[in-house]
Structure formats: structure tokens, C-alpha cells
Amino acid sequence: MTDKNNHSGLIIGGGISGIVCALELNRLGVPVALIEKEASLGGLAARFCCKASETCNKCFACVVDRKLKEIGEQSQIPQFTGAEITKVVGGPGSYRVSLTKAGKISELEAAAIVVAAGIDPYEASGKGEYGYGVIKNVVTARDLEEMLRYQGKLCRPSDGRLPRNIAFFQCVGSRDESIGNLYCSQVCCAYALRLIRAIRHKYPEVNATFLYMDIQPAGASFHDFLNACREDEGVRFIRSLPSKVYHSPVTDDLRVRIADPGRGEVIEESFDMVVLSVGMVLKKEAKALADLLGIGFDEEGFLAIPPRGSGLFVTGACAGPKDIDRSVTQAKATAALVHNYLQGR
Numbered sequence: 009m010t011d012k013n014n015h016s017g018l019i020i021g022g023g024i025s026g027i028v029c030a031l032e033l034n035r036l037g038v039p040v041a042l043i044e045k046e047a048s049l050g051g052l053a054a055r056f057c058c059k060a061s062e063t064c065n066k067c068f069a070c071v072v073d074r075k076l077k078e079i080g081e082q083s084q085i086p087q088f089t090g091a092e093i094t095k096v097v098g099g100p101g102s103y104r105v106s107l108t109k110a111g112k113i114s115e116l117e118a119a120a121i122v123v124a125a126g127i128d129p130y131e132a133s134g135k136g137e138y139g140y141g142v143i144k145n146v147v148t149a150r151d152l153e154e155m156l157r158y159q160g161k162l163c164r165p166s167d168g169r170l171p172r173n174i175a176f177f178q179c180v181g182s183r184d185e186s187i188g189n190l191y192c193s194q195v196c197c198a199y200a201l202r203l204i205r206a207i208r209h210k211y212p213e214v215n216a217t218f219l220y221m222d223i224q225p226a227g228a229s230f231h232d233f234l235n236a237c238r239e240d241e242g243v244r245f246i247r248s249l250p251s252k253v254y255h256s257p258v259t260d261d262l263r264v265r266i267a268d269p270g271r272g273e274v275i276e277e278s279f280d281m282v283v284l285s286v287g288m289v290l291k292k293e294a295k296a297l298a299d300l301l302g303i304g305f306d307e308e309g310f311l312a313i314p315p316r317g318s319g320l321f322v323t324g325a326c327a328g329p330k331d332i333d334r335s336v337t338q339a340k341a342t343a344a345l346v347h348n349y350l351q352g353r
């Protein structure tokens with residue numbers, strides 16, 4: 009069975025970028041539909057935890073909850089969740105997109121297509137020396153986010169007890185020649201420090217060691233936030249990236265080998281848990297979609313801006329690493345571009 013549906017704008021990807029772009033286009037009076045391959049909207053950021061300490065630490069996770077509620081109450085924007093795009097034909101001003109959802113085929117027509125297909129966290133097992141997927145108490149920041157959000161507590165995966173001493177490894181999957189990703193993922197310094205702040209607030213007995221190369225600032229108040237982290241005696245900053253994690257099968261504790269620039273020597277330290285601050289890569293499905301639409305890639309492997317007049321637009325983290333706040337800002341700007349394009353036809 010085939011449905012025909014005509015929309016001026018079609019948004020592909022129902023993460024925070026796609027949701028905000030759809031809401032903004034709707035506000036501008038543009039008939040718009042949203043396609044999401046997963047069963048629910050929200051994307052990666054819908055699973056992040058609140059990182060407030062004594063105060064809000066501006067991680068923006070609750071912005072996603074708010075926008076999800078807003079679009080859930082919006083009946084003017086058709087939402088196709090659990091839908092797979094199988095074909096795109098046509099050209100600028102008149103695209104036809106075929107999708108399947110639960111065995112049913114639909115065809116949507118649109119004058120403009122916005123790709124907001126997002127990112128995947130870097131697959132941490134690619135850094136074999138850190139032992140992710142092999143050593144239980146090595147987790148990614150994404151695992152930690154989900155642990156804090158859904159289990160509501162901090163615990164070591166191996167035995168469920170509170171880790172007293174956690175190491176955060178920065179730049180995992182970013183700025184790393186050995187894996188061919190030279191770009192900075194922009195968000196991992198800020199999210200790791202916010203996680204540390206939230207953990208130290210709830211569990212003052214837990215100490216954190218932040219192992220980094222450089223600290224990427226995020227937003228206007230980041231400087232004060234960073235100073236507060238530096239003044240916290242339970243947080244240690246070491247400007248060095250670890251070379252390897254060793255595991256004790258008896259205690260499940262971890263030994264980490266670090267080149268200590270302060271002492272000019274390689275040291276080994278014990279930790280209860282290691283958190284890998286993974287960066288972002290273009291989502292696998294975003295790559296496939298770009299190929300389907302004839303959209304190119306930039307030198308870092310993210311989506312290139314399509315030519316003006318093509319009726320194709322890209323927005324959000326698939327167009328380059330960015331946090332939720334910058335994704336929201338870009339999604340609104342993209343909606344304005346789409347609106348102008350449709351008016352100028």
C-alpha cells in the first residue's frame with residue numbers, strides 16, 4: 009500500500025536538531041514532517057543525565073526533555089518514527105522520499121529536505137590499549153551518563169560498589185592520529201568536567217583524576233566553572249594521556265600507565281574505575297543517507313554543506329561536532345534558510 013503526502017519541508021533525523029528545526033519551521037508556517045529511524049524521538053542526547061551540583065552546570069540535557077514534550081504536544085507536525093528511507097528521487101523543489109514503516113510503504117513529497125541525522129559516540133573498543141569491552145570497570149562517558157540517569161547511582165560494573173577513585177581519559181577517539189581522527193569533538197572536556205562536578209557533589213568521598221591534552225572551552229560561563237573544578241581538592245588535573253590500562257583479575261582494580269610531565273617520568277597509578285571521554289563520529293546511517301542524496305563530506309568526515317538552490321540542507325552534529333546548545337542554535341538558523349529558500353522559489 010502506498011500513501012502520498014505532500015510537505016514543503018522534510019526533516020530526516022529526530023534528535024534535538026531535527027526536533028528544533030521542525031518546531032521552528034512549523035512556527036514559520038511551513039508544512040513540515042519529521043522522519044526518525046528509531047522507535048522514539050530524541051537522538052543520542054535524550055539519554056543524558058542531569059549534571060547539576062549545588063547549581064545547574066548548563067549541560068543542556070533538560071533542553072532535550074523540554075523539546076520532546078513540546079513536539080509531543082504538537083499535532084501539526086506528522087512524525088514517522090521507526091521508519092527507514094529506501095529511496096529518494098526528484099530534484100530541487102520537488103523530492104519524493106520512499107520509506108517503510110512496519111511493512112507499510114509511504115511516499116512523501118517535499119520541496120526541501122533537511123538532514124539532521126546526527127552522530128555516534130566513538131566506538132571505544134577501537135582503542136584496544138584501554139580495554140573497553142574487555143575490562144569491566146572501563147566504561148565510556150555515555151555508559152556513565154546512562155548509569156546515572158537510569159540506575160540513579162554511581163557504581164562499579166564489576167561489583168556494584170561505589171568507586172572511590174575514578175580516572176577520566178580525555179580525547180578518546182578525537183585528536184588522535186593513530187585512528188585518523190584529528191578533529192576536536194568540542195563537547196567531551198565540558199561533559200566530563202560536568203560529570204565530575206555532579207559526582208563530587210553527590211558523593212564527596214569520590215575523587216576524580218582528569219587526564220587531558222588541552223581543555224576545550226564551552227560557552228560563556230565555562231571559565232568560572234573550570235576554576236571551580238580546579239579549586240576542588242578532590243579533582244586532580246594531569247596534562248598527559250594514559251598509554252595503557254592493566255587489570256587485576258583478583259580485585260578488578262585498574263592500573264593506569266601515565267607519562268607524568270611534572271616529574272618527567274612514566275608512573276603507574278591504581279583506580280577503581282576508568283571513564284573514557286569518547287568523542288563523536290558521523291553516524292553510520294547519516295553516511296548512507298548522504299550517499300543516497302548526493303551530499304558530500306568535509307575533510308573531517310562530517311557532512312558538507314550542500315550547494316545553494318539544491319533544496320538540501322544539513323544541520324546539527326552531522327554537520328560537525330557540536331553540543332546541544334549549538335545544535336539548537338544551528339537548527340533554528342537552518343529553519344530560517346529553508347523558509348527563505350521556499351519563499352524564493
Ligand SMILES: Cc1cc2nc3c(=O)[nH]c(=O)nc-3n(C[C@H](O)[C@H](O)[C@H](O)COP(=O)(O)OP(=O)(O)OC[C@H]3O[C@@H](n4cnc5c(N)ncnc54)[C@H](O)[C@@H]3O)c2cc1C
Nearest residue numbers: 021023024025045051052125126127293324325330331332
Ligand atoms: C558521549 C557524549 C556525551 C555528550 N554529552 C553532552 C552534554 O552533556 N551536553 C551537550 O550539550 N552535548 C553533549 N554531547 C553532544 C550531543 O550528543 C549532541 O550535541 C547532540 O546529540 C546532537 O543532536 P543531533 O540531533 O544533531 O544528533 P543526534 O542526537 O545524533 O540525533 C540524530 C537522529 O537522527 C536519526 N537518524 C540518523 N539517520 C537517520 C535516517 N537515515 N533516517 C531517519 N533517522 C535517522 C538518529 O536515529 C537520531 O535520532 C555529547 C556527545 C557524546 C558523544
Ligand code: SF4
Nearest residue numbers: 058060064067068070
Ligand atoms: S545541569 Fe543540565 S540537565 Fe541539569 S538543570 Fe542544568 S542544564 Fe538541565
Ligand code: SF4
Nearest residue numbers: 179182192193196197
Ligand atoms: S573537547 Fe576536550 S576531550 Fe574532547 S576532543 Fe576536544 S580537547 Fe579532547
